[in-house]
Amino acid sequence: MSFVTLFALGIAAFVALPILAHRLRRRRAEERPFPAAALVPPAPPRARRRARLEDRALFGVRALAIAALALLGASPLVRCTRLSLSRSSGASMAVAIVIDDSMSMRVKNGSQTRDGFRGYPEKSSE
Amino acid sequence: MAKAEKLGSSFPWGDIASLRIRSRLVAEGVYAGAHRSARRGAGIEFGGHREYVPGDDLRWLDRRALLRHGRHLVRQFETETDRALRLVVDASASMGYRGSRAPETKLGVASVIAAALARIAVRSGDPIGLAYLGGGSSARHVAVSGGREAFDRVLGSLENAKAEGDAVRDPEMLERSFGMIERAARRGSVVVVLSDLIDLPRDTAEHFSAMAARGRSVVVAQVLAPDEIDLPFDGTVRLRSLEGDVVVETDTAAARDAYLAALRDLAAHYETTLMARGARFLRISTADDPVDSVRAIVGAVR
Numbered sequence: 001m002s003f004v005t006l007f008a009l010g011i012a013a014f015v016a017l018p019i020l021a022h023r024l025r026r027r028r029a030e031e032r033p034f035p036a037a038a039l040v041p042p043a044p045p046r047a048r049r050r051a052r053l054e055d056r057a058l059f060g061v062r063a064l065a066i067a068a069l070a071l072l073g074a075s076p077l078v079r080c081t082r083l084s085l086s087r088s089s090g091a092s093m094a095v096a097i098v099i100d101d102s103m104s105m106r107v108k109n110g111s112q113t114r115d116g117f118r119g120y121p122e123k124s125s126e
Numbered sequence: 127m128a129k130a131e132k133l134g135s136s137f138p139w140g141d142i143a144s145l146r147i148r149s150r151l152v153a154e155g156v157y158a159g160a161h162r163s164a165r166r167g168a169g170i171e172f173g174g175h176r177e178y179v180p181g182d183d184l185r186w187l188d189r190r191a192l193l194r195h196g197r198h199l200v201r202q203f204e205t206e207t208d209r210a211l212r213l214v215v216d217a218s219a220s221m222g223y224r225g226s227r228a229p230e231t232k233l234g235v236a237s238v239i240a241a242a243l244a245r246i247a248v249r250s251g252d253p254i255g256l257a258y259l260g261g262g263s264s265a266r267h268v269a270v271s272g273g274r275e276a277f278d279r280v281l282g283s284l285e286n287a288k289a290e291g292d293a294v295r296d297p298e299m300l301e302r303s304f305g306m307i308e309r310a311a312r313r314g315s316v317v318v319v320l321s322d323l324i325d326l327p328r329d330t331a332e333h334f335s336a337m338a339a340r341g342r343s344v345v346v347a348q349v350l351a352p353d354e355i356d357l358p359f360d361g362t363v364r365l366r367s368l369e370g371d372v373v374v375e376t377d378t379a380a381a382r383d384a385y386l387a388a389l390r391d392l393a394a395h396y397e398t399t400l401m402a403r404g405a406r407f408l409r410i411s412t413a414d415d416p417v418d419s420v421r422a423i424v425g426a427v428r
Contacts, residue, residue: 036389037373039385
């Protein structure tokens with residue numbers, strides 16, 4: 001395994017952004033006027049701990065997303081040796097199969113059309 | 127404030143026209159009306175006998191009772207009098223709260239209810255007065271008087287009232303309003319207080335119950351917005367009070383039960399203190415039909 005663009009791994013440094021967003025979000029809880037605020041108890045520690053765990057899960061998803069983006073930028077990640085078609089270097093290759101599906105391919109030569117499919121059903125509109 | 131421009135026309139007066147403040151207490155007043163008076167003397171309805179004491183008017187000496195029982199008894203009569211309705215509307219800053227599910231601010235709903243009660247009283251021939259808790263310079267107290275003009279004055283004052291003032295920073299606010307009523311309200315007066323009771327000093331309940339002394343009938347209606355009744359917010363919020371600059375950051379799911387318990391304790395404190403003196407306590411939601419709220423208050427008047 002090797003990376004083509006190693007410097008793209010630097011994108012991983014942006015994982016600091018979710019950390020920042022996480023901290024800013026904690027500071028900016030939604031503020032609203034409420035006359036009976038004096039009767040509302042501050043959140044007990046247990047609730048705060050639960051809130052932190054939820055936030056950590058969210059932070060983990062965000063950090064993983066950025067790490068995945070960094071790895072994608074530094075591609076290829078893994079050589080596809082199993083798909084190599086008897087090449088010495090073992091590099092993979094792309095194969096595209098193109099079939100002409102135009103009207104001219106429908107001309108019959110005996111019982112066989114040009115595209116080689118025996119008994120190919122003809123469309124009623126043509 | 128959006129409440130007041132249509133106060134006189136939008137309220138369904140017809141729905142409460144049949145209601146009257148039914149008095150059960152013996153009342154004393156200066157105007158002729160439909161309520162009983164504690165003052166006994168010349169009048170229409172016979173009110174019983176009592177022993178003659180020197181100085182009594184001999185016109186009321188019951189000769190038939192003298193022949194029948196051999197005692198000097200004086201006939202007494204109940205004087206038909208009215209009794210004043212004193213409205214006390216909380217216009218402190220917290221009453222400007224509306225919330226997400228109420229059609230009107232708490233002060234707006236309290237004003238509509240107060241105006242309806244004033245109208246009922248005026249129709250009954252009773253004098254009315256209006257006092258405020260807070261409200262700043264916009265809150266103009268209305269001295270007790272009777273007639274259509276009195277109703278118009280009360281209506282005009284309610285229309286101009288704004289939610290201002292901080293009961294936490296200005297605890298004398300309560301004393302200024304209630305001191306006057308305690309001194310001036312006659313025996314048999316009806317005092318209706320419309321307040322959220324939030325941010326008021328803890329001993330406010332004692333002030334209210336003290337007014338119920340001397341034969342006065344006191345009804346305290348706690349006016350709350352639906353959001354205050356069930357705390358419907360989600361997640362972590364910062365709640366800022368409108369009086370006292372209290373800021374609380376809390377997880378509403380965890381704090382809801384404790385908040386509702388504190389609200390119940392507050393209501394129980396007022397209810398217990400008020401009932402000890404014969405006063406009544408009830409809670410009104412700003413999402414309720416104001417007609418039902420007025421009926422509840424009228425029904426609570428002794």
